Amino acid sequence: MRNWLIFSLLAAIITTGAVAQDERLRRLDAGTDANPWEAVGRLDIGGSGFCTGALISPDLVLTAAHCLFDKRTGERINHEDVEFLAGWRNGRASAYRMVRRAVVHPDYVYDGNVSSDRVRNDIALLELIRPIQNGTIEPFETADRPGQGERVGVVSYARDRSEAPSLQEVCTVIARQEGVLVTSCTVDFGSSGAPIFTFADGKAHIVSVVSAKAEMNGEHVSLGTSLSEPLAFLRQELDAGGGLFVSGQAVTARIAVGGGRKETGAKFIRPEE
Structure with missing residues (x-):
């Protein structure tokens, strides 16, 4: 219960301002925009x-x-x-x-x-x-998970853009909790598995992958893995x-990994591929 309350309060404080500063999706059809x-x-x-x-x-x-x-x-x-x-x-x-x-x-x-x-x-x-x-x-290099408030981006296909990916170069890490990255990035069905990037030193590094979309305090958010x-x-x-x-x-050659079940307080929306 304590973790749920902390997460909900954090989301209420941060979400509105983060989403307001997000960049819109840009379709990557061809040329210099798409090549990287x-x-x-x-x-x-x-x-x-x-x-x-x-x-x-x-x-x-x-x-x-x-x-x-x-x-x-x-x-x-x-x-x-x-x-x-x-x-x-x-x-x-x-x-x-x-x-x-x-x-x-x-x-x-x-x-x-x-x-x-x-x-x-x-x-x-x-x-x-x-x-x-x-x-x-x-191929992209990977990097450590970004901190709360840091800028990230996502490149993804989706149900309404299945023929070309779209880039959202500016969205925000709203929260990190128990291995889940909550961002303001725009995702939809088909975006599952999409790379979430940081752009340190002008180079894109993958820091998470999209798992699901969700709602927190009436705002749409995306959820990524550690x-x-x-x-x-x-x-x-x-x-x-x-x-x-x-x-x-x-x-598979199973390798034991620890970790108990802990909730975040977000309303999850089941993704479809």
Whole structure:
């Protein structure tokens, strides 16, 4: 209860001013605006929907864990049916790759209840069948989670902008609590897994991925995962040979991660891919 009250009071103080200073979404159709974001792509999920993902190395794509689950059955999707379309814009991609292996955070549970515990662990790492090395697509580096009040940005596809991504270069970190990053960034269905960036020294670094949208005190906010520690676990699982899909489930080298369930007080809106 104490954590819920602190979070709610914090949101009431900060949210209104943060949203008022946000930059509008800018569609990245072509040219110099789009070129720096070629490593962000659309993830086509077996013909049933899509998410957003981003390259963090030539053969690794970072996205949200729930993108790999069937929202009707709750079962894990065969990641071999997932395709990464790097820099997808208006019917063409800069590179096309299927997924060879995929790992989700060891503590992630897809149970239909969008809670702070689920958001905190909503992260997945996909290994492509072969690296993307065409000279025009540069993977993004990652960085530590930004502090409250810091400026961030997001590049995402969404239901009403599925043919080209949009950039919101200025939005704000409203709060950080128990591994959940709350921002004023604009997201919608399809934005799941989209990279959230900081822009230190004029260079974009991924600091979180979009898990869900929510409402706090009547304002729309986006919820992102913690990144650095969970991402390290996912890399270890791949290094240990995990992430293969066998008989309807992914086989991983499970690594125990602690953490109890704690709520934030935000009203979560269940995302759709």
